[in-house]
Amino acid sequence: MSVWDDLVGQEPVVAQLSSAAANDGDPAHAWLFTGPPGAGYVTAARAFAAALQCTEIPRGCGHCASCHQVLQGTHADVEVVRPEGLSFGVREARALVLRAGSTPTGSRWQIVLFEQAERATEGAANALLKSIEEPPSRTVWLLCTPSPEDLPVTVQSRCRPATLQTPPVDGIADMLVQREGVDRETAEVLARAAQGHIGRARRLAADPEVRRTRDEVMAVPRRLTGVSAAVAAAAILVKAAEAERDARTVELGESERTALRQALGESAKGRMPRGTAGALTDLEKRQKSRATRVMRDALDRTLLDLASYYRDVLTLQLGAGSDLVNVDLGPELRTAAGNGRPEVTLRRLDAIMACRERLDANVNPLLAFEALTLALRTG
Incomplete structure (x- = not known):
């Protein structure tokens, strides 16, 4: 078991992040995690945060207290940002910069993991830029967004890229069999239906209501028999x-x-x-x-x-x-x-x-x- 277990078909990125986590002196002060929706770029950022805070060798053991706390979202020195609305404004960005400047309480790093960073407004991105460009010596920024182009070039250029690929169908099916207990035939059907989105695949496997809703959607083409049927x-x-x-x-x-x-x-x-x-x-x-x-x-x-x-x-x-x-x-x-x-x-x-x-x-x-x-x- 390790913090990397939930990353499906991302061996190059895992190797890159593992190497960076092992470099205690300089893992790079800012990272940009990108990839197709559902590929797991937020999962990769969370795993990297756990590896950076891991107290064991090799980093990212998955079983020490620090790894568990990061993966569960309770680590005192890992600030997880999840924009609740359609945008992340300047006021929130300035407050985040202040928190990012805090000294780690008992860990090696003060980490800011910003999910859906593309929701930051232009003003918010500019407010974050100075801290991302010249953060305190023990601060690491992890920005997550589907595409680098979702962020201003000035922010992109200050970050080291970690680019994930669309997970292979076989890899997602293997994960469903091993993690969700789904039979192989069903797992392959759901893996294809999820179109490379790991979270979607897991929800399809675990929640009958999600499968029912998808069935409703896929039934639409055969229901379009007339104008009233189309409106319905x-x-x-x-x-x-x-x-x-x-x-x-x-x-x-x-x-x-x-x-x-x-x-x-x-x-x-x-x-x-x-x-x-x-x-x-x-x-x-x-x-x-x-x-x-x-x-x-x-x-x-x-x-x-x-x-x-x-x-x-x-x-x-x-x-x-x-x-x-x-x-x-x-x-x-x-x-x-x-x-x-x-x-x-x-x-x-x-x-x-x-x-x-x-x-x-x-x-x-x-x-x-x-x-x-x-x-x-x-x-």
């Missing part, structure tokens, strides 16, 4: 995303409000001290922003699943010989390919990408998806 299909997809949003945010939001009210001095009768309204309002804004992000992520995943369906159809129509993503739908995909033309399938893929652009432009999700399902019906 759009509503089903949006409601599924709303249900996921509520499931992930409602309970958490209530616990956050309760904890904050108690911390601010709520009385036994539920009354709040004067001057606390602003803190409660700020929390509500962050929660609303987080709910919006979760909703957008769910809708985007729906679009990617739909795109994989028509990608498979196009692959069959062109005789490309590539492996299917949705191998469990093989007969249906072959029928759809035989009944259609490549140019129509391409227009449908374009419609999916257009829907993504509309959502990025804050178009009402239901309207965007109704336009999409109607376009998919007509081709």
